[in-house]
Amino acid sequence: MTSMAMELAAVDSRRRRTRLEARIKKAASYMLLILLAVPFVFPFWWMVSSAFKQPSEIFTFPPTLLPSSFSLQNFIDVFNYQPFAQQYLNSLVIASLVTVGTLLISSLAGYGFARIKFPGKTVFFLMLLSALMLPSEVTIIPNFFFMKSLNLTNTHVPLVILPIFGAQGVIGTFMIRQFFLSLPREIEEAALLDGASRWGLFWHIALPIARPVLGGLSILSFLYSWNLFLEPLVFIDDVNMYTLPLALRNYNDVYGAPLWHLQLAATTLAVVPVLIVYVIGQRQIIDSFASSGVKG
Amino acid sequence: MLHLTNSQRETIWGYLFIAPQTIGFILLIVLPLITIFVFSTEERNLLTGVVVPVGFENFRTIFQEDILFRKVLLNTLTLTLGLVPLNIGLALFLASLLSQKLRGITIFRVLFFSPVVTSAVAWAIVWRFMLQGEQGTVNQVLQLIGVEGPNWLRRPEWAMLSVIVTLVIKNVGLNTIILLSALTNLPSEYREAAHVDGATRWQVFRKITLPLLAPTLLFVTVITVIGSLKVFDHIMLMTAGGPSNSTMVLVYYIYYQAFQFFETGYASALAVILFVIALVLTLGQWLLRGRAYDD
Numbered sequence: 117m118t119s120m121a122m123e124l125a126a127v128d129s130r131r132r133r134t135r136l137e138a139r140i141k142k143a144a145s146y147m148l149l150i151l152l153a154v155p156f157v158f159p160f161w162w163m164v165s166s167a168f169k170q171p172s173e174i175f176t177f178p179p180t181l182l183p184s185s186f187s188l189q190n191f192i193d194v195f196n197y198q199p200f201a202q203q204y205l206n207s208l209v210i211a212s213l214v215t216v217g218t219l220l221i222s223s224l225a226g227y228g229f230a231r232i233k234f235p236g237k238t239v240f241f242l243m244l245l246s247a248l249m250l251p252s253e254v255t256i257i258p259n260f261f262f263m264k265s266l267n268l269t270n271t272h273v274p275l276v277i278l279p280i281f282g283a284q285g286v287i288g289t290f291m292i293r294q295f296f297l298s299l300p301r302e303i304e305e306a307a308l309l310d311g312a313s314r315w316g317l318f319w320h321i322a323l324p325i326a327r328p329v330l331g332g333l334s335i336l337s338f339l340y341s342w343n344l345f346l347e348p349l350v351f352i353d354d355v356n357m358y359t360l361p362l363a364l365r366n367y368n369d370v371y372g373a374p375l376w377h378l379q380l381a382a383t384t385l386a387v388v389p390v391l392i393v394y395v396i397g398q399r400q401i402i403d404s405f406a407s408s409g410v411k412g
Numbered sequence: 413m414l415h416l417t418n419s420q421r422e423t424i425w426g427y428l429f430i431a432p433q434t435i436g437f438i439l440l441i442v443l444p445l446i447t448i449f450v451f452s453t454e455e456r457n458l459l460t461g462v463v464v465p466v467g468f469e470n471f472r473t474i475f476q477e478d479i480l481f482r483k484v485l486l487n488t489l490t491l492t493l494g495l496v497p498l499n500i501g502l503a504l505f506l507a508s509l510l511s512q513k514l515r516g517i518t519i520f521r522v523l524f525f526s527p528v529v530t531s532a533v534a535w536a537i538v539w540r541f542m543l544q545g546e547q548g549t550v551n552q553v554l555q556l557i558g559v560e561g562p563n564w565l566r567r568p569e570w571a572m573l574s575v576i577v578t579l580v581i582k583n584v585g586l587n588t589i590i591l592l593s594a595l596t597n598l599p600s601e602y603r604e605a606a607h608v609d610g611a612t613r614w615q616v617f618r619k620i621t622l623p624l625l626a627p628t629l630l631f632v633t634v635i636t637v638i639g640s641l642k643v644f645d646h647i648m649l650m651t652a653g654g655p656s657n658s659t660m661v662l663v664y665y666i667y668y669q670a671f672q673f674f675e676t677g678y679a680s681a682l683a684v685i686l687f688v689i690a691l692v693l694t695l696g697q698w699l700l701r702g703r704a705y706d707d
Contacts, residue, residue, distance in 0.1 A: 157526070159538045175547040221433045233426065234425075255441060255444035255683075258448055281433065346644055361645075383538065390530065402522075
């Protein structure tokens with residue numbers, strides 16, 4: 117062989133080696149990702165599969181990955197133990213009201229802060245932003261006395277208005293303000309010259325354009341309310357008024373020890389619909405979480 | 413409105429647009445915040461309704477007599493110092509894994525993020541189930557490989573760690589996608605140039621990627637630190653502050669004093685302390701960020 121040919125062969129084998137290396141690297145990445153995903157995914161799997169098991173099978177050793185026989189009994193008992201359907205409905209209604217309220221209040225304020233000139237704007241905006249650092253545990257005691265004096269404890273009113281006007285609503289205002297700041301003013305200005313009022317401009321032109329950010333915000337607001345725990349815990353006593361997070365932890369025996377087959381079945385019923393919606397709309401949902409944080 | 417100038421009209425519209433939120437905010441956030449300072453100088457029993465002004469007595473008790481409070485502060489610090497590095501480190505690692513161009517990588521993004529959309533209560537319930545003593549799933553799996561695990565949530569030396577790990581898995585997805593989007597938006601020229609010059613992957617990461625990510629890392633650290641101060645749901649559901657108060661953190665102690673012990677005055681004094689801590693942290697990060705704000 118000539119030296120030329122040897123060199124070519126060497127180059128060829130090196131190339132093959134790098135290709136092999138790349139393939140190994142790729143396989144290693146997949147292995148690592150799958151391994152790391154286990155603690156994120158397994159809890160969901162375990163929750164659902166245990167919910168279908170007989171109470172006696174839940175603790176068998178070695179653990180069974182799938183129930184030996186799928187039983188729906190736990191899911192039926194969930195509704196017999198307490199008014200779970202009512203509690204589910206409560207959560208749905210409250211989360212919907214929070215969503216609508218946040219969209220309305222935050223889009224008004226967010227538009228105002230982004231587009232209208234008025235004295236004290238920065239001061240008001242910074243005041244609102246300061247709520248983001250304030251843990252709700254700080255204000256919950258006065259709010260409890262406040263609601264109690266209005267006879268609003270054990271009603272859903274605080275659970276609706278606190279998220280709308282608290283940190284979650286401020287995040288909404290912030291998101292909408294950012295959206296309008298990044299949007300050229302020209303379209304609106306053309307309408308302004310045509311004699312539209314501020315309100316007309318907002319309602320007929322700005323809001324329809326803001327549809328994507330409003331969509332993201334409604335997902336965030338709904339989930340925020342759906343998952344809220346401290347506020348219902350403090351404001352609600354009556355089992356019929358419970359929201360889902362309160363209901364889930366309520367499946368206990370007389371000694372207060374959890375009835376796991378019921379807790380897990382109820383948790384499955386509360387979590388799985390959210391996960392289904394999440395998987396369908398994952399791109400937009402992940403993006404709206406990211407955008408609510410990134411520039412905060 | 414006929415004799416108003418344009419800018420006067422704008423001012424009125426401006427106030428009208430922000431009025432609903434601002435009024436609600438003043439009623440439900442600002443006034444309660446002021447009230448908490450008043451309450452903190454009172455003995456105020458939730459059950460009997462008796463209110464006695466006591467000056468700074470609550471604070472004196474907290475700092476001089478309440479032995480539990482010291483433990484609470486230490487626990488809160490432990491939670492933050494344990495949670496933040498673990499969360500950020502894992503988020504950074506996951507983000508760099510997810511930034512590779514691999515087929516099906518979106519699926520992993522969806523998986524790592526899925527606990528974020530799940531309710532903390534549900535997540536805590538399932539993990540409490542899995543972390544039980546002999547019958548817990550985690551210990552059963554450990555047993556299969558011949559390790560005998562402790563009763564994670566009932567042992568003072570393990571409970572806090574268990575809560576921290578559960579929290580990290582729950583929340584790390586959020587930091588991961590924030591870092592991921594920062595990573596994918598980084599200019600690639602520097603890294604490519606360094607590769608050509610023969611730098612190793614690790615060198616490129618240490619010397620180029622990490623410094624470029626610094627602003628995002630700072631932001632993520634700040635929200636994680638403040639978030640770690642607010643951890644309530646997991647504590648309430650997994651350990652209820654126990655065993656032997658080893659997971660009693662400040663927010664849970666406030667709830668415990670106010671709504672289990674009905675000492676809302678004392679709890680308000682604790683809430684003032686929480687407020688001061690959050691304020692100091694926020695001001696600190698502003699100083700750190702300097703003039704990073706662009707408005």
